[in-house]
Amino acid sequence: MNAVLQEVTNTLDAPLVARQLVHGYEGQNVLDGVDLGLTPGSVLGLIGRNGAGKSTLIRAMLGLLEPLSGSAFVFGEPALKLSDSAKSRIAYVPQQPEALAWLTAAQMLDFVGRFYPRWDAPFAKTMLERWKIQPNKLLAKLSPGERQRVDLIRALASQPQLLVLVLDEPAAALDPVARRELLRELALRAGESGTTVLFSTHIVSDLERVASEVAFLHNGKLLLRCGVDDTKERYGRLWIPAKMTAAAPAQSLSKRRNEDGSLSLIVERDAQGHWPEAATLPGARIDALGLEDLFVEIAE
């Protein structure tokens, strides 16, 4: 598999920066030297297979675990020692949130709201009603989907400048309608208040809608990182029939030999926007790729 790492380490005023993060358990590395930085106001979708290390990367970037080596910075401060002002600008929603099961939804939002200076209590109340969550029911008695929704309300109501969400689907999280609403909310916040959003997901179409940039984590390494529109325009699948495979370009993001001997390659436009020469061969074809196809090809 040929892969290209495109990464730019940002300056220290970026909302979130990771430098050479390495982390693992029992001899296995979950993160293998990851560099990642976010530009303010962008929406970055982090995608990767299960076990690729997305949750670990996010936790390490927010200072929720101590990596074996490497460093992470949030708003310029070291992630493991954040100041209160930095913390008040961050909101994090983990996968399958389980916190504070002994409080009711209303109590939890009330309690957490006291700590955030820009807490929007009316928004929280409206969202609870709109998503039909009983405010006086103990969190322990809500379904997992409802709990995730309450946690999302908690994150959004604090009006953060950096919003980090893990939206990987376990058994049951958000139904399509709630999901669409959430995406809408994220998109508008990013666009208008300049909130930076990092979200990790399996659902590529969410990413295509809302994300401005995408990062692909595979086996602990960052394989791909660029703008969503850019990715679609820049990469394509080149199909070369069996008789022509000798003329295949040497450089490609991935290469796959099909059963009939033909070759499928993921290729990139060059600086002038032209496809590699092999595309002009008789019988060869270039197809545009959706993000999902792109990732599936690269991940193999």
Add this chain to the structure above:
Amino acid sequence: MNAMPMLLMPWRTTVPGMRRIMLGILAALLAGAVYIAVHWHTPNASLGAAVTIGYGEFFVGMLLLSPFLLMAIDARQMRVPRMQRSIMAGLVFYGAVLVAAPSTVLGVVGVNVATVVAVATLGLMLGLSLGLLPRYFAVVMGLSPLLISLLRQYVALPDLSVPGLEIIWAIVAFLIVICRVCWWHHVRAADPYRGSFAKPMVLYTRGTTQVGWSGWSNWGRSYDVARQIRSQPQWMQPVAELRKSGPTYPRHSLRIALGGWLLPKTWGSICRQWFVVLVPLAAVIMLLKIAYGYRVLRVFIALEHSLTLGAWVWLGGFGGAGLSLVVVLLLHQRWSKTNAELPLLALLPGLGRGSVLIRHLLGASLGRVLGIQFVLTVVLVLTAFAKHVDSASLCILLLGQVAGSGFVAAFALAYVGGRSLPIGSVAAVAAACFTLIGFDNVCMPFFSAAPVVGMLPRIMLMAAWVVLIGALAWIGQRGWRGLQRRPHPFLPN
């Protein structure tokens, strides 16, 4: 009937760790009982040995035999044929073995076998009942020393120093009948796990979602807080007191965030939870008033006379160590989940940093339990002085209390400092504590006012306590150093 399934019962119903610990406690107490039998030269020797082993049987009955009920319920719900008979047979068989084996050993050493068998069976049945009977019986049992001393005024109970075996067997028979009824009721119930106060303790160790061989005994494993909450009836749920929370009240807020026993509750929910204890307590107080008129002081004096120091130490030591165990398990659970309270607390602004945060965190988690331990210690010391007990007993008493407090402090530091130990070590320390408390009872005046044991065993007991305290100190200082090194305490273990 095939004997194999019956014989294999205990291996299927309990977690290996729990099994080993329980049998370890039994073995340790058996050793103690043998020692007493050989070295005590008073007529109470048999009884002392019997009570010691009875204490062990109590634990064994509660934690090793009552899980058989879980298996019986599942067998019925899964409609496995013929399993009920195996389970019952296994219960009877192993109950008999667990009583017969220690009794035989003690009989060889020269103890009155009849006494030992009777008391051991009583201990076993009490333990089994505590696991199977509805929870309010646990409350009654807790108050039983008080009740017994009161009843003495009315009913000519035989002096317990010279027990009548017939009484003991009568109680055993009574308990057997009750247990059989409860067993039958729970196995046939439509929904045995429905949350209600009448649920027996053993059904708490299982959630409704865990059916099958893997779920038999969950003690010590990372349990699901939500499931625990759902298994309690609504009126008993604690309601958090949020009035004094926020960045200006860091300790109170941390207690809310840690939840469980540490959660600050509204007065209303405290009353509701204590309701189950207050009602029998009110009855007891009424009886006291009837017996002694309306002089409160006389009541206390009467209490003090009727309960020997050993009984007080039992209550104080057991209660203190039990409370410590509750807090230790709570902290263990909170610090082992990565998507629960830890990320919330790590990113919550306004809690403070560095040593200020550490102080608040330790204060929030340890403040209440250490305060209660302190009060218990003071009460015990005062009682000891009032009874003019000798200094050795006083020493043992203090060592026990220090160990109980040290238990929770050491493990709290270990967890928040990132130097945590596997849950087995918690079990081992708790087991050691409870075992040594059992020995305390023997070495201290329990049935009569004067100590009945020579100096040597008491010095050995003190040495054992000191060793335990030393181990706890080592765990604690390791945790403290880890805590200083960590960037913040909310990292998972």
Add this chain to the structure above:
Amino acid sequence: MDASLLTIQPNAPEPIYRQIVEQLRRLIASGQLLAGELLPSVRDVAGFHAINPMTVSRAYGMAEAEGLLERMRGKGMVVAATRKPIQSESQRLALLEAQLQELARHVNELELPADPVLRRLAKLLGD
């Protein structure tokens, strides 16, 4: 115009901003959007379709650069008045270029002669 007039397909290989520009081009060329008509705000379009507002403003920007739209102070984006509402035939034909090329490619792949295809096409267009 309402934001619902646009169709967004996030899974398509074509980036969303291009889809929007394409659709605007077609709507204007066919006369469904008249000169001077006010377009929905970036926020409305982004909110309706749950897409990134930056994408929408990029699309609007590109459309403005092409001359399809113009910005009116105080009101927002409107369809450019200077552009003739109905384009000439050759301009409209140019819009079909990509699809015609795709069709030609398919025909060649299937190794069909041109005649039956053209006849079928004529029949379809005749309806």
